[in-house]
Amino acid sequence: MKFTDGYWMTRKGYQLFSPYEIHDVNKGTDKITVYATFRHLENRGNTLNEGLMTMEFSSPLPDVIKAKFYHHKGTVRQGPSSFDLLPQGQSPVVIEDNDEFVSLTSGHTTVTITKQNPVKISYTHKGKKLTGSGTRSTAYVKAEDGRHHFREQLSLAVGETVYGLGERFTPFVKNGQTVDIWNEDGGTASEQAYKNIPFYVTNRGYGVFVNHPELVSFEVGSEIVSKAQFSVQGESLEYFLIGGDTLKDVLSNYTSLTGKPALPPAWSYGLWLTTSFTTNYDEATVTSFVEGMAERDLPLAVFHFDCFWMKEYEWCNFEWDERVFPDPVGMLSRLKAKGLHICVWINPYIAQRSSLFDEAMANGYLLKRADGSVWQWDLWQYGMGIVDFTNPAACQWFKDKLGALLDMGVDSFKTDFGERIPTDVVYHDGSDPQQMHNYYTQLYNKVVFELLEEKRGKGEAALFARSATAGGQQFPVHWGGDCEATYESMAESLRGGLSLGLSGFGYWSHDIGGFEQSSPPDLYKRWVQFGLLSSHSRLHGSTSYRVPWLYDEEAVDVLRFFTKLKLSLMPYLFGKSVESSAVGIPLMRAMVMEFGEDPTSDYLDRQYMLGDNLLVAPIFNPEGESTYYLPRGTWTHFLTGEQVQGGAWRTETYDYFGLPLFAKENSLIPVGSEEDRPDYDYANGATLHLFALQDGASASAVIPTVQGQPQLTVTATRAGGTITIAAKGAAADGNWSLLLRGIASVAGVDNGQASVHAQGTLVKPSAGGTSFTIQLA
Incomplete structure (x- = not known):
């Protein structure tokens, strides 16, 4: 959201009030509070009819600085007023106060507030400046329409690049972009995103987390080109400046604050096959796919039933459609006897024709309108209502319905949707619907993940989730959503996954071959390479099946080769996943995360590190040509054994059984x-x-x-x-x-x-x- 008109002017309808002069500083044992006026006080009379900005600085964890700014502190904020953060209490800090500045140091990260006019805020790590805000940067914004805002502008240095802000499909480097943190179902081809995270990192080695579940508007060098700006509506703003020696340290500190990614069960790393979305299928169809994979020596770990395992117009009733699955318990038993795990599709919506709608309505389990009626619409499912997860009874009811499926033999749930959450609703616990719009997905996925842990045990829970907000990394796995069957969409999917990884998420997947339309055999085989060298691997589509023999026989061979390659790499992949969950770093890593000292890595978004030792460069064209960059050092092609020296770009052509897959030296x-x-x-x-x-x-x-x-x-x-x-x-x-x-x-x-x-x-x-x-x- 922009408030200025060029460099000098303020946009019509807004007034900006920035801290200019420190009036007083209060020092506690674990925080400092700074009171700043908006102009120079020439005399005591100037204190009348004037506002102040209250600025508080503290630390919940070493190397994490919490900054909170107030205008009117007594303004009520309905829940969720912030994200559910893990640390309790405060981290030890060192406070220094003299005639020139007041500072607070946590670990090796320091915030310094100058006492000269105008007030400046600076953040450093081990004496190196990270970022800061200066004249007219921090501001309380009054608007003529009464919707006031708080804004912060943090400096961007020359050559500084910004990453993260969730699973974003726009350019990987966020400089020059306007990003609104607002979950939407927009596919993978637009500025909208399913997983919006108000957290970014930069190549200078720090992160910024804005602790507001509601809409946060970022202007990353897009309003003031040398500033990363973020703003929220209201009378206060809270953010965390997160330091560390490396980007890994920054992500580790951030996930210590918001939650570490749980370790997915080992079986979930195998190949997933689905029924696809609108295809026709029954047990005979499913069995033919499973047996066809076995006959062709294609190892399959998970079979997923998409939406139409339930009757049309009745999503979700959590009941198998008896017209095509007359014996679901027997069918699941037969599939599990083949060594498969089972996943079924769900969402948090209850259609009016569902047998559960009247029950949920009578018990107050659905979101309501202001007049007390159930909120309904026809988008997606006729007359659907939305489960109110702020109601503990509704959570238990939802768990009980899913628990019956687990008792049948289901192992996992694809928790689809969670983004189309209206704001003209009333929640059971009185939550603010604006603040709940993004946060709803956290409650939804948490309920399902907790159920799996309760019924299957810790370490056995795995979702296939589409929506998320900050903290959602605790409930893996997430996938990229609805992509098209094009090379362009394959590339945008990778950009989204790398951005999500730099937003604190450990594990990520995508629809091999693309979801919309049907891919040609060439694209399918190239996407198979990428998909089996990803954290999690799923064959899924919209209107057609994704078994490889429907493409060509070579597709069968390619899928077999890369599936077996991934399974043979499980000691490495699972070992790195254990590290990812403990430390809070992604398994699929942007090059800038592993090679931040190499400036060429800053913009690399068509290759990645799988763990810290394997470099993968998927191929995005029908010619089989790959142009990729190897950082300095000796690299060995994992498949061919070819050894080359890095520090240079390379262009090569590969058949469908090869791609750039290099092990770094040591x-x-x-x-x-x-x-x-x-x-x-x-x-x-x-x-x-x-x-x-x-x-x-x-x-x-x-x-x-x-x-x-x-x-x-x-x-x-x-x-x-x-x-x-x-x-x-x-x-x-x-x-x-x-x-x-x-x-x-x-x-x-x-x-x-x-x-x-x-x-x-x-x-x-x-x-x-x-x-x-x-x-x-």
């Missing part, structure tokens, strides 16, 4: 012994691929159990021509081996056996051994 990547399922004993028979270990460097890998507990940790250290391998953990003396790739030939092995392998030297510890040394030729 990487130890565990590869599993199985390729037919995602959940197995990752350490048993594992081969740890050691890539281009440089002199003086070390590499390590942790192989977890399917429950996420470490069972094998291997570390490789090189000193000259000697590589020392050390292993520990329950599986340290088990059946594992080491494969040297991109390293000089081996002259000898102490306490181990070496053999020639197609891609290097394979070293297996001697029986009962947990450590050994390798002498290089």
Whole structure:
């Protein structure tokens, strides 16, 4: 939202009041409160008929500065007035107050407020300036229509680039964009987004989280080109400046504030196949797909039933359509006997024809209008109402309906929608509908995720969710929504996923082949490569089935190749996922997150790091041509073994069984012994691929159990021509081996056996051994 008319003027209808002079400072043990006037006080008479701005600074966590500005503090804000943050109490701080400034330091991050006119606010980390606000930047905005606002403008340095703000499909770098944090069902091809997060990070190594669930309007270098501006309606503004040594530290601090991503169950990383949206299907159709995948040696982990598992016009009644599924319990039992997990589609809407509508209406479980009638419309489903998750009884009722499905054998829910939430409604607990519009999805997904944890146990809960707000990363997995079957849409999907990852979300998926329309075989096969090198992998569409043999026979081979590749990488992927959940960083990472010191990484949005060791560059054209960038260092193509030097762009052409997939130097990547399922004993028979270990460097890998507990940790250290391998953990003396790739030939092995392998030297510890040394030729 813009308030200025060029650099000098204010837009008609607005008055801006900015802090100019500090009148007083109150220091507590854990916060400072600054009172600032809007102009210079020439005499005591100037204190009459004048406003003040109250500015409070404190810290909930080390390296996190909370800034809260008030005009009229007593203004009532109906809930949810802020996001549900995790830390309780305050972090220790150091406060300094002198004639020139007052400052508060938390960890290594400091906020300094100058006492010279006009007031300036500066944020630093270890003495390095991050950002700040100066003359006319912080402002209370009075509007002629009575809808007043608070605004902050934080400086952007030369070359500073901004990322995040949720799953955004617009350009990856947000500079120059106006972004309204308002969840909408707009597909993947517009400025609208399903997952709006009022949090951004920059390549200067800090983040800003605006703690307002309602509409937050960002002007990222789009009003004042050297400022990142955000504004909210009302009498107060609260935001957090989040510091850290790296972007990983910043995301870790942010997710410590808003919640860490839960670790998805290992089975959820396998291939998902769905019935698609408007296709015709019954048990025979489903069985033909499942058996067709098995006959073609295509490992399948999850089968998903989309909307029409229920009768049309009755979404949601949570009852199987008996016309096509007369024996749902038996069908689910037969599918699960094949080793499959089952997911079904739901949303938080109850259509008028649903058998549940009257029950929900009678008990007050649906959102209401001001006159007490149920809020209804015909968009999506005839006469549908919306479940009111601020009503505890409605939450339990919703859980009970879904619990019956879990008792039948369902394992997961696709929690679709949650964005089309009206603002002309009354909530059970009196919540403000403006503030609830974005926050509704948090309550919706939390209810379903909690039910899965209650019924299936912690570590077994997995959603396939479309909408989210800040904190939604606690309830994975999220997918990108309705994309088209085009290369352009494939690329915009990746941009959205990378932006979501830089907004605190650990796991993300997308519809392989595109949702709308039907992709040509070429696009399907290229999207399969991308999809199976993503956090989670799902074949899904709108009007056509997505089984590969409907495209061509080569599509079957491509899907088999990349599905088995992903399953063999599960020791690596799941190990990195355990790290992602503990630390709060994404599994699929923007290049700027891993290579922030390389300015070329700032704008890279057609490639990504899968974990911290594998670089993936999907192919976005029918010619099979890929132009990608390798940062400095020695890189080894994971599939071919080709070794190249980075610090340059490369252009190559690949067939459907290849794409740029590179391991960076000093990487130890565990590869599993199985390729037919995602959940197995990752350490048993594992081969740890050691890539281009440089002199003086070390590499390590942790192989977890399917429950996420470490069972094998291997570390490789090189000193000259000697590589020392050390292993520990329950599986340290088990059946594992080491494969040297991109390293000089081996002259000898102490306490181990070496053999020639197609891609290097394979070293297996001697029986009962947990450590050994390798002498290089």
